[in-house]
Each structure stands twice: as structure tokens, then as C-alpha cells.
Amino acid sequence: MSSQMSSAAAKPRAPQRERGRARVAALLAAATAVIAESGYEAATMTEIAARAGASIGSLYQFFPTKELIADALHQENGEDLARMLAGLGVRVAGKPSAALADALFDDLSGFLNSHPAFIALAGRRNIDAKRKKQMRRLLRGQIAALLAQADPPVPAKRADILAVIVLHLIQTAVTIAGEVDLPNRAAVLDDLRLMLRRHMAAA
Amino acid sequence: MSSQMSSAAAKPRAPQRERGRARVAALLAAATAVIAESGYEAATMTEIAARAGASIGSLYQFFPTKELIADALHQENGEDLARMLAGLGVRVAGKPSAALADALFDDLSGFLNSHPAFIALAGRRNIDAKRKKQMRRLLRGQIAALLAQADPPVPAKRADILAVIVLHLIQTAVTIAGEVDLPNRAAVLDDLRLMLRRHMAAA
Amino acid sequence: MSSQMSSAAAKPRAPQRERGRARVAALLAAATAVIAESGYEAATMTEIAARAGASIGSLYQFFPTKELIADALHQENGEDLARMLAGLGVRVAGKPSAALADALFDDLSGFLNSHPAFIALAGRRNIDAKRKKQMRRLLRGQIAALLAQADPPVPAKRADILAVIVLHLIQTAVTIAGEVDLPNRAAVLDDLRLMLRRHMAAA
Amino acid sequence: MSSQMSSAAAKPRAPQRERGRARVAALLAAATAVIAESGYEAATMTEIAARAGASIGSLYQFFPTKELIADALHQENGEDLARMLAGLGVRVAGKPSAALADALFDDLSGFLNSHPAFIALAGRRNIDAKRKKQMRRLLRGQIAALLAQADPPVPAKRADILAVIVLHLIQTAVTIAGEVDLPNRAAVLDDLRLMLRRHMAAA
DNA sequence: TATGAATGAGAGTTCATTCAT
DNA sequence: CATGAATGAACTCTCATTCAT
Numbered sequence: 001m002s003s004q005m006s007s008a009a010a011k012p013r014a015p016q017r018e019r020g021r022a023r024v025a026a027l028l029a030a031a032t033a034v035i036a037e038s039g040y041e042a043a044t045m046t047e048i049a050a051r052a053g054a055s056i057g058s059l060y061q062f063f064p065t066k067e068l069i070a071d072a073l074h075q076e077n078g079e080d081l082a083r084m085l086a087g088l089g090v091r092v093a094g095k096p097s098a099a100l101a102d103a104l105f106d107d108l109s110g111f112l113n114s115h116p117a118f119i120a121l122a123g124r125r126n127i128d129a130k131r132k133k134q135m136r137r138l139l140r141g142q143i144a145a146l147l148a149q150a151d152p153p154v155p156a157k158r159a160d161i162l163a164v165i166v167l168h169l170i171q172t173a174v175t176i177a178g179e180v181d182l183p184n185r186a187a188v189l190d191d192l193r194l195m196l197r198r199h200m201a202a203a
Numbered sequence: 204m205s206s207q208m209s210s211a212a213a214k215p216r217a218p219q220r221e222r223g224r225a226r227v228a229a230l231l232a233a234a235t236a237v238i239a240e241s242g243y244e245a246a247t248m249t250e251i252a253a254r255a256g257a258s259i260g261s262l263y264q265f266f267p268t269k270e271l272i273a274d275a276l277h278q279e280n281g282e283d284l285a286r287m288l289a290g291l292g293v294r295v296a297g298k299p300s301a302a303l304a305d306a307l308f309d310d311l312s313g314f315l316n317s318h319p320a321f322i323a324l325a326g327r328r329n330i331d332a333k334r335k336k337q338m339r340r341l342l343r344g345q346i347a348a349l350l351a352q353a354d355p356p357v358p359a360k361r362a363d364i365l366a367v368i369v370l371h372l373i374q375t376a377v378t379i380a381g382e383v384d385l386p387n388r389a390a391v392l393d394d395l396r397l398m399l400r401r402h403m404a405a406a
Numbered sequence: 407m408s409s410q411m412s413s414a415a416a417k418p419r420a421p422q423r424e425r426g427r428a429r430v431a432a433l434l435a436a437a438t439a440v441i442a443e444s445g446y447e448a449a450t451m452t453e454i455a456a457r458a459g460a461s462i463g464s465l466y467q468f469f470p471t472k473e474l475i476a477d478a479l480h481q482e483n484g485e486d487l488a489r490m491l492a493g494l495g496v497r498v499a500g501k502p503s504a505a506l507a508d509a510l511f512d513d514l515s516g517f518l519n520s521h522p523a524f525i526a527l528a529g530r531r532n533i534d535a536k537r538k539k540q541m542r543r544l545l546r547g548q549i550a551a552l553l554a555q556a557d558p559p560v561p562a563k564r565a566d567i568l569a570v571i572v573l574h575l576i577q578t579a580v581t582i583a584g585e586v587d588l589p590n591r592a593a594v595l596d597d598l599r600l601m602l603r604r605h606m607a608a609a
Numbered sequence: 610m611s612s613q614m615s616s617a618a619a620k621p622r623a624p625q626r627e628r629g630r631a632r633v634a635a636l637l638a639a640a641t642a643v644i645a646e647s648g649y650e651a652a653t654m655t656e657i658a659a660r661a662g663a664s665i666g667s668l669y670q671f672f673p674t675k676e677l678i679a680d681a682l683h684q685e686n687g688e689d690l691a692r693m694l695a696g697l698g699v700r701v702a703g704k705p706s707a708a709l710a711d712a713l714f715d716d717l718s719g720f721l722n723s724h725p726a727f728i729a730l731a732g733r734r735n736i737d738a739k740r741k742k743q744m745r746r747l748l749r750g751q752i753a754a755l756l757a758q759a760d761p762p763v764p765a766k767r768a769d770i771l772a773v774i775v776l777h778l779i780q781t782a783v784t785i786a787g788e789v790d791l792p793n794r795a796a797v798l799d800d801l802r803l804m805l806r807r808h809m810a811a812a
Numbered sequence: 813t814a815t816g817a818a819t820g821a822g823a824g825t826t827c828a829t830t831c832a833t
Numbered sequence: 834c835a836t837g838a839a840t841g842a843a844c845t846c847t848c849a850t851t852c853a854t
Contacts, residue, residue, distance in 0.1 A: 039328055041244040055836045125242055133384050164391045172371045181336050188367045199398040258819045445734055447650040461840045531648055539790050570797045574781045587742050594773045601808040664815045
């Protein structure tokens with residue numbers, strides 16, 4: 001035998017002791033680094049284990065599949081993001097849309113920078129569609145909720161639309177931020193933020 | 204012999220007979236399809252050859268490396284795009300920025316739809332950085348030139364910035380267009396176009 | 407991922423368990439047999455693995471390249487040879503050159519017979535030149551040292567020259583020994599040994 | 610290629626045969642070069658054809674197999690060698706063995722230098738054993754004949770033995786001549802020749 | 813006959829995954 | 834649980850040889 005096909009219901013085994021939890025953390029951190037550097041496809045289980053100071057067998061004890069590591073990372077990142085957005089909601093509730101736009105732009109950019117594997121994971125083909133869809137819906141919902149609390153509040157329908165745009169625009173911003181050979185990178189990023197603010201502030 | 208050599212300088216062999224030219228075209232078409240479906244990494248040479256109705260040896264006769272077929276495709280797509288932008292330039296010269304924005308949005312979207320491997324290729328890691336940089340610079344230049352011919356003309360500095368944004372925004376649009384599970388997809392796309400037009404029309 | 411990288415610096419992975427050590431030994435033995443039979447180029451990794459009763463993956467776990475297995479074998483053989491010459495040095499120190507010539511002739515022939523891949527490996531093109539040079543220098547040094555201890559001692563300069571000749575002559579002898587169709591093989595080998603003894607005994 | 614138009618109406622077929630012979634010569638020359646550089650195994654038919662300025666199809670028209678090219682080259686080289694030895698026989702007949710030894714050493718060395726693929730071909734595994742055996746027997750016979758004509762003549766039995774030794778020794782000499790990293794190469798070669806002369810001159 | 817395209821078996825190598833200790 | 838060895842399908846690439854024009 002070999003290869004894929006790992007019988008349907010595999011799940012990452014929950015670590016039961018303190019040491020296990022630390023190991024899982026180390027493995028996820030290593031996976032983040034490797035995937036950020038090389039992308040999901042090029043990342044190898046061996047490299048991840050090595051980077052975490054674990055053996056390949058140990059890695060498979062916690063994540064029986066490469067998929068599962070990606071899923072776990074994606075999930076974890078998604079939760080961090082949701083938490084971040086919740087905090088942001090508290091801070092900007094009742095402020096005008098323009099201020100909200102700026103805050104979203106900054107905080108989302110910061111998030112993506114501190115979670116460097118997120119884009120690779122979110123954009124990955126073959127990803128478990130259901131989970132992905134669910135997370136996207138959740139995030140869009142949170143952002144739309146933020147918009148609904150702005151002053152003046154954005155109507156629900158428009159908020160839904162803007163949420164999608166915000167999400168993609170921030171991703172674009174991070175991509176651009178990574179393009180080292182762009183001479184006017186900073187100016188472009190400023191303009192991008194301006195575009196978003198303008199659009200969100202418009203009736 | 205055996206193995207490799209990383210001889211850096213390999214080039215696609217140009218076909219010299221009619222039959223060869225047809226083969227190369229079929230191979231490029233197959234590569235486009237496969238890469239569009241699975242991405243560069245997951246695309247296999249075997250699949251490309253099979254899809255083109257060619258043997259693996261035939262594929263390697265013209266494209267001695269997987270890299271090279273990607274490069275050739277990227278190059279070809281880039282040239283198509285440049286041609287398309289040139290044509291667009293003729294049509295929209297002297298029109299206001301808003302009209303230009305719409306035209307760019309439509310034509311670029313159309314282009315990406317008819318060249319479904321372009322995004323995968325342009326975003327590919329490990330791509331020959333020099334060639335990529337060159338192509339991007341060229342495209343940005345063409346779009347900036349379009350903006351400079353608008354009425355009123357966009358100043359050079361701002362045109363350079365907007366060119367980058369346009370390019371990324373259209374890519375975003377195509378991505379969104381592909382997200383089948385988005386309920387309000389059409390509305391989002393309309394809003395995206397509106398955002399661009401608004402931003403480009405602004406002083 | 408895929409493909410190669412020519413990362414120049416790969417090394418054989420050292421086994422850490424008893425089982426691994428046994429595997430490596432079996433693999434080296436199999437490689438010796440296959441290379442002796444077919445030469446380095448014609449020897450295939452698949453055949454080596456099969457002959458060792460291992461899977462191809464197992465072979466690559468310890469020897470990530472075909473080169474590396476050849477290098478390891480060459481190295482191991484070289485060490486055996488050095489050990490053998492050291493032992494011979496103890497036995498023949500102080501004896502006349504003629505006796506030394508005979509001893510060298512016999513022992514080196516015996517060594518090559520018991521290390522049937524050595525000639526194929528030593529003569530291989532593309533071999534890591536540095537390592538090869540080093541080993542040759544070492545062996546020449548050892549033989550020259552033997553000659554310097556003969557009675558009467560061979561002067562250093564002449565010893566260096568003779569060392570080279572001895573090495574090549576023994577290789578010739580083994581080649582001749584392998585030429586089954588030579589009717590007077592035994593007589594030729596005797597004459598070869600005589601030639602060497604005569605030459606070494608000459609002032 | 611290109612036209613040329615040289616075919617005089619008188620002998621339409623002559624230029625074609627002429628051309629064919631030239632092509633064969635070019636192909637063999639190219640094969641010599643490639644095999645000398647890379648050895649028989651690593652030499653590729655494509656490279657040989659290219660080096661000869663011919664197409665791969667043309668190469669196969671004259672040499673339907675890689676084997677056959679090697680055989681033809683081997684054969685041709687063997688004939689050159691036989692011719693050379695015949696000429697040498699005329700020059701040295703009646704001279705003492707020592708002089709003969711020197712002449713053999715020099716001329717054979719010269720021959721191998723001017724036929725750089727000969728050693729690779731003669732030492733090749735899998736070679737057509739029959740033809741090889743035949744050629745060796747022939748060469749040994751010629752050398753033995755030379756020895757029989759020396760003054761004093763070498764007895765037949767000893768001549769047969771010496772012939773084998775001479776052949777191998779010269780091969781060794783050429784090998785040593787190619788070892789660029791040997792500091793005392795020249796001295797070694799002189800000593801090798803001295804050894805042969807001494808041995809041949811001995812009763 | 814010359815040319816260049818076509819073919820495919822087979823080689824080296826990778827890597828997710830499983831097993832035994 | 835940890836560790837490291839074992840496995841083999843799949844991949845990229847090569848090259849002698851054959852085919853079609």
C-alpha cells in the first residue's frame with residue numbers, strides 16, 4: 001500500500017498530555033513556516049517534522065495526513081482571524097465607514113503578515129470545500145456585521161457585498177506588499193487603501 | 204548517462220516542419236487545460252502529453268523541461284495580452300477615465316477567461332524571476348500609457364500606481380467569478396467594477 | 407514537488423538502528439555485485455535494491471543518489487586497501503625489494519579479486535575528482551613507504567615512481583586474469599610478476 | 610547543406626557515392642570525438658549526428674545501431690593499428706629487442722593518442738566477443754612476429770607472452786599520460802618504458 | 813536518401829504513508 | 834507515544850530506435 005486515500009474519517013488525534021500539546025504546537029509552527037516558504041504542494045512532511053524537531057512517525061501520530069495538517073492550520077488561523085475581527089468590532093463600533101475601512105485594512109494586513117501560511121492555505125485547490133465555505137461565510141458575516149454597526153450603518157445587502165470585496169482586497173494588498181521588485185509599492189498600497197475607503201464611504 | 208544537470212540554458216526546440224508546429228500548438232493547448240485545472244505543480248507531463256494525443260517523448264522533444272512549457276505558455280499568454288491591450292488603446296484613446304476603466308475591466312476579464320492558465324502561471328513560485336519581472340513591467344507600462352491618453356490624461360505617477368491596481372483588481376474579479384458558492388457573485392462583480400471606475404475617475 | 411536541484415552537498419544518511427546498519431551493508435554488497443558485473447553506468451538502482459532484497463525507497467533512504475552509493479563503495483574499498491597495505495608493511499619490512507614485489511603483486515591481486523567493483527569505480531568518469539585524487543595519493547604514499555623500508559631501501563624519488571607503476575601493473579594483472587580466452591594466461595601473469603620484480607630489484 | 614548542383618551530367622551516381630563516403634567518414638570522426646570525450650555508454654546517437662552535421666535519420670541510415678558504430682570504429686582503428694605495426698616491422702626488422710621495445714612503446718603510444726576512442730572501445734563490456742577476440746589475436750600475432758625478427762630473435766613462446774604484455778603496458782602508459790594530477794608523470798612514463806626495455810632485453 | 817518528428821521502455825528520484833521496535 | 838526504517842506508486846526526463854514525408 002501507500003499513497004493517499006486515508007480512510008475517510010481520519011482526524012487529528014487530540015494530544016492528551018502537556019507534552020503532546022507542545023509538540024502539536026511545534027508541528028503547526030513548523031508547518032506554517034514550511035508552507036509559507038514553499039507553498040502547500042512543495043511542503044514535505046519530512047521537512048515539517050524535521051523543522052519541529054520531531055520524527056516523521058511522531059508527526060503522523062498527530063496528523064495522519066498532510067491534508068489534516070493543512071486543515072488544522074487553516075482552522076486555527078481562521079479562529080485567530082475571527083477573534084481578531086471580534087476585537088476590532090468592539091473598538092470601531094459606531095465609527096464612520098471610512099474609519100472602519102482603514103481599521104480593517106490595517107488589522108487584516110497585520111493578520112496576514114503574522115499568519116504567513118493563511119493565503120497559501122485558503123487559496124489551495126482540493127481543499128475540503130465544505131470547511132472552506134463555512135469559514136468564508138463566517139468571516140464575511142463578521143465583516144458584514146461590522147459594517148452594519150458603522151455610522152451611518154451600511155444596509156445588509158450592501159454589507160454582504162462589501163465584505164467579499166474587503167476580504168479580497170486585503171489579500172491583494174498583502175500580495176503587493178510581497179512584490180519586492182515594485183518600485184512604488186508603498187504608494188500603491190496607500191492608493192489601494194484610499195480606494196477602499198472611498199468606496200466604503202460612498203453612499 | 205542519467206540524471207540531470209540543471210544546465211540553466213535549455214530552450215524549447217523550435218519545430219521545423221508543419222507537423223511539428225501543429226504538435227507544439229496541441230501541446231501548449233493541452234498544457235493550458237491541465238495547468239488551469241490543477242495548477243502548475245499538480246500538472247504532470249504525462250497528462251499533458253496524453254491530453255495532446257502525443258507520446259511523452261514527443262512532448263519532451265519540444266519542451267525539454269516542465270519549466271520550459273510553463274515559460275512558453277506564460278510568454279505566449281503575455282504576448283496575447285500585450286496585443287489585446289494595444290488594440291484596446293486604439294479603441295479608447297481620448298475617452299474619459301471611467302469609460303477606460305470599464306473597458307479595461309471587461310477586456311482583461313475576458314482575456315483571463317480565455318487564457319485560463321495565465322493566473323496559475325503568473326503566480327507560480329520559482330518562475331524565472333527576470334522574465335516575469337520584465338513582463339509585468341511591460342504590462343504595467345501599457346496600461347499606464349492607456350491612462351495617459353485618457354481625457355483628461357492621468358498624470359504619469361498616478362498612472363503607474365493605477366496600473367498595478369488595475370492588474371490585481373482584474374485578477375481578483377476573475378477569482379471571484381470562479382467562486383461558484385458565492386450567492387451574490389454578480390452583484391459583487393458589479394460593485395468591484397464600480398469601485399475601480401470611481402477610483403479612476405476621482406481627481 | 408518534483409525534479410532535481412543538483413544540490414551538490416547530499417550525503418548518505420547514516421543508519422541509526424541495527425536494522426538500518428544491516429540494510430546498508432546489504433545494499434553495499436549488492437551494489438558491489440551489480441557494478442562489478444555491469445560497470446557503474448549500466449548498473450541500475452532498481453537492480454541494486456532488488457539484489458539487496460530492499461525496496462527502491464529503502465535504497466534511496468540511505469543513498470540519495472546513485473553517485474553516493476558509488477562514492478561510499480569507493481571509499482570503503484579504499485579503506486580496506488589501505489588497511490591491507492598497512493598489514494603488508496608490517497610483514498615485509500626489511501625484506502629485499504624482490505620479495506616486496508612478489509608480496510605486493512599477490513596481495514594487491516587478491517584485494518582486487520575480493521573487491522570486484524574497485525576497478526570499475528576507480529576508473530569511472532565524472533567521479534568526484536577531489537576524493538579520487540586524495541585516495542590515489544594516499545595509496546601511492548603507502549606503497550612508497552613500503553619501498554622505503556625495503557633492504558636496501560628504495561630512495562624516495564624512485565619509490566614514488568615505482569608506486570604508480572605497481573598500482574597500474576596490478577590492475578593490468580587483474581585485467582589479464584579476467585581474459586578467459588587467453589591461452590597462455592598463467593604464463594603471462596608469471597612473466598608480468600617477473601618483470602615487476604626484476605625492475606624493482608634493479609639498482 | 611544547401612544545393613551545390615555539382616553533379617556533372619557524366620557521372621550522376623559518382624557524387625552520391627562520394628558524398629556517402631564523406632558522410633560516413635564524418636560520422637565516424639564525430640563518433641570518435643564523442644566517445645573519446647564521454648565514453649561509449651554516455652555517447653548519444655543524437656550528439657554524434659549533430660557533431661557530424663548530419664540528422665539523426667541520416668546517421669541511422671549508415672549505422673542502424675549504436676553497436677554497429679562502435680564495431681565499425683573498432684574495426685577501422687584495428688586496421689590502422691595493423692598497418693602501423695606492419696610499417697614498424699619493416700623499419701625495425703633485425704634490430705635488437707631493446708630498440709624494438711622503444712619503437713613499440715613510442716609508436717603504440719602515438720597510435721592511441723591519435724585514436725582516442727580506441728581504449729574506450731576495446732575495453733567496452735558487451736562488445737561483440739568474437740570480433741574482439743579475433744582482433745586481439747591478430748595484433749598479438751603481429752607483435753609476436755616483430756619480436757621473432759629481432760636480433761637475437763625472441764623464441765615463439767616467449768614472443769607470444771611478451772606481445773600480451775606490450776599491449777597492456779602501452780595502454781597503461783596512455784592512461785598514465787592522461788592523469789593530469791600526477792606530479793611526476795614524465796618520470797613515471799620513462800620508467801615504464803625502461804621497465805619494458807629491460808624485460809624484453811633480458812634473456 | 814535526407815530530415816526531423818514520434819515512440820516508449822526504462823532510469824533516477826521523491827514523498828506520503830505505514831510498520832516494527 | 835516516539836523513532837526511524839520500509840514501501841511503492843508516481844513523476845520527470847533520456848535516448849535508442851522507428852516512421853513519415
